[in-house]
Amino acid sequence: MKRALTLFSFGAMLAFASAHVLANGNIENGKKKAATCFACHGADGNSVDPQYPRLAGQYNAYLVQVLHEYKDGQRNNAIMKGMDATLSDQDIEDIAAYFSSLPTKLDTLKGHIQGD
Amino acid sequence: MTRLQLLGLAAATALFAAASAHAEGDKAAGRTLVYTCAGCHGVPGYTNAYPQYPVPKIAGQNEQYIINALHGYQSGDRTHPTMGAQAQSLSDKDIQNIAAYLSSLAK
Numbered sequence A: 001m002k003r004a005l006t007l008f009s010f011g012a013m014l015a016f017a018s019a020h021v022l023a024n025g026n027i028e029n030g031k032k033k034a035a036t037c038f039a040c041h042g043a044d045g046n047s048v049d050p051q052y053p054r055l056a057g058q059y060n061a062y063l064v065q066v067l068h069e070y071k072d073g074q075r076n077n078a079i080m081k082g083m084d085a086t087l088s089d090q091d092i093e094d095i096a097a098y099f100s101s102l103p104t105k106l107d108t109l110k111g112h113i114q115g116d
Numbered sequence B: 001m002t003r004l005q006l007l008g009l010a011a012a013t014a015l016f017a018a019a020s021a022h023a024e025g026d027k028a029a030g031r032t033l034v035y036t037c038a039g040c041h042g043v044p045g046y047t048n049a050y051p052q053y054p055v056p057k058i059a060g061q062n063e064q065y066i067i068n069a070l071h072g073y074q075s076g077d078r079t080h081p082t083m084g085a086q087a088q089s090l091s092d093k094d095i096q097n098i099a100a101y102l103s104s105l106a107k
Helices: A002-021 A027-041 A060-072 A078-084 A089-100 B003-021 B027-033 B063-075 B081-088 B092-103
Strands: none
Touching (some): B063 B092
């Protein structure tokens, strides 16, 4: 019983920790909040101008990370800093959830290197 | 040489110069160069440590964005220890070749 209880609480801790790692944005809200992004990144998240990155289908938690980096200046980019300045943590989660949910043209490098 | 021929020659030279200034990256060379990148970017769901987040999917990403990002790591506009070190080892030509290859992989 004691061991079961210990195991259970360990499991609960793990579940809590992983829930925290998984971003919990709202896709529908994100679509509304992302309207300003569309001019450069496209409504479908596939920027037409090649100087801007495709966002469609990019990893959710990666998008959350970089939006915070642009906001706090760790990534120094004047345009994105301006766009990010007014976004709350929840806005960032929602926008990332929206773009990551879209059909993607992106992939990892698996199968794309010499010898693969 | 007539004036017209001279003009034509000047125009051709200008065209040629513009073409080489806007050099296309070499996809085959890029394919060889990205071998190193695949250590992290070739593993689906591979995570960066401290802080923990998945490294981005870069196959199929837009060409000029890749070029700008790698130059950003070189200049310090982007701060990431591993990517900073990797970018330092690349020439401008290498970066063009990598960007040409990665952007060609769009699904």
